[in-house]
Amino acid sequence: MQITFLGTGTSQGVPVIGCTCSVCRSVDYRxxxxxxxxxxxxxxxSIIIDSGPDFRQQVLRAQVDHLDAVVFTHEHKDHTGGLDDIRAYNFRQQQDMPVHAEPRVLAQLQQEYAYIFADHxxxxxxxxxxxxxxxxxDVxxxxxxxxxxxxxxxxKLPVLGYRVGGFTYITxxxxxxxxxxxxxxxxxIIVLNALRHEQHISHFTLQQAVAILxxxxxxxxxxxxxxxxxxRHYDVEATLPENIRLAYDGLVVGCQ
Structure with missing residues (x-):
């Protein structure tokens, strides 16, 4: 299995619009x-988990020229906002794109992308x-x-992570x-979300994620x-255990 991290940022991405902090001004590509x-x-x-607002840019950068399915973790826009761009694969592959998600998530997609699911x-x-x-x-x-x-x-929102062979992905x-x-x-390999150091209402902190790992x-x-x-990536990674790293956009890893 080859795993490519297409995106590793939170809902606003990094840099954040208008922010002048040291991370947002960093010249480190990570x-x-x-x-x-x-x-x-x-x-x-070829399978993608979550197609957020940067989907088009991500698949162009990673040269994903064929896609067999999209799997969603949940319905938030930073995970679903690029669904429209799957049509490039429709044209190229001449078939419908399989989309896997919980019924609640599919219902939200039907609402937000009504034109995709319209009768006419x-x-x-x-x-x-x-x-x-x-x-x-169930598998x-x-x-x-x-x-x-x-x-x-x-x-309070139920979301899904996935285990595929020896690879587990939770965000x-x-x-x-x-x-x-x-x-x-x-x-x-286990991938886990780690938003920041300070407590957050809906995301693991760095310390919580490291403890689980x-x-x-x-x-x-x-x-x-x-x-x-x-x-900054360089500063934070220096504090982590040897077997735990910060993922970054474009990182490619292999797994059984």
Whole structure:
């Protein structure tokens, strides 16, 4: 499996519009963070988790010229705002794009992208095939690839993370049940959100995320959904355990 981090930033991205902090003014490319998304190449398939507002820019940069499916974690706009741009794949591949999400998330997409789901469509709009994720515990398939859903809470909003083989991806969470933690255990790579140092109502802090990763002890842990409040990449990474790194846009890692 090859994993490409298309975006590792929080909902505003980094730099933040109008901000002059040291992170937003940094010239380190690792401090330039688009909205969070990840691309999986596994078993000959190309799958993206979350298509946020930067989707077009991300897939052009990563040269994702074929896409077999999109899987959503939840309905917030920083994770769904690029859905319209899947139409380029419709034209190229001459087929509907499979979209996997919980029924609640699909309903929100139908509301926000009413023209995609209309009975009488405007020519050229995106074409999607909806695949509801009906269970938060049962394995389902995305383009023939098994996905294990992992329930998390984003404040009071239920969201899904996913385990694919030895790779586990959790974003936009501030609570994982003991049952969810056990589903993650044994992963070779675990990706977890870490917004900032200070307590937050709906995201893990750096310290909380590191504590979870230290308990699970993957070979490699990566932190994502990072805000400018966390600090500069170079400075923060120097404080982390050796097997835990900050993810950054464009990072490519391999996993069984």
């Amino acid at each position: 401090d330039k963070r688009l909205r969070v998304s990840v691309h999986l190449q596994v078993a000959g398939k 469509k405007y020519p050229g709009v995106p074409q999607v095939a909806q695949y509801p994720i009906e269970s938060e515990t 389902f398939e995305v383009a023939g690839v098994p996905f294990q859903p992992i329930r998390a809470l984003h404040y 936009d969470a501030n609570y994982l049940s003991p049952e969810s933690i056990e589903l993650m255990r044994g992963s070779e 230290e308990d699970l002890a993957p070979a490699r842990g990566y932190l994502t959904h990072i805000s400018h409040q966390l600090g």
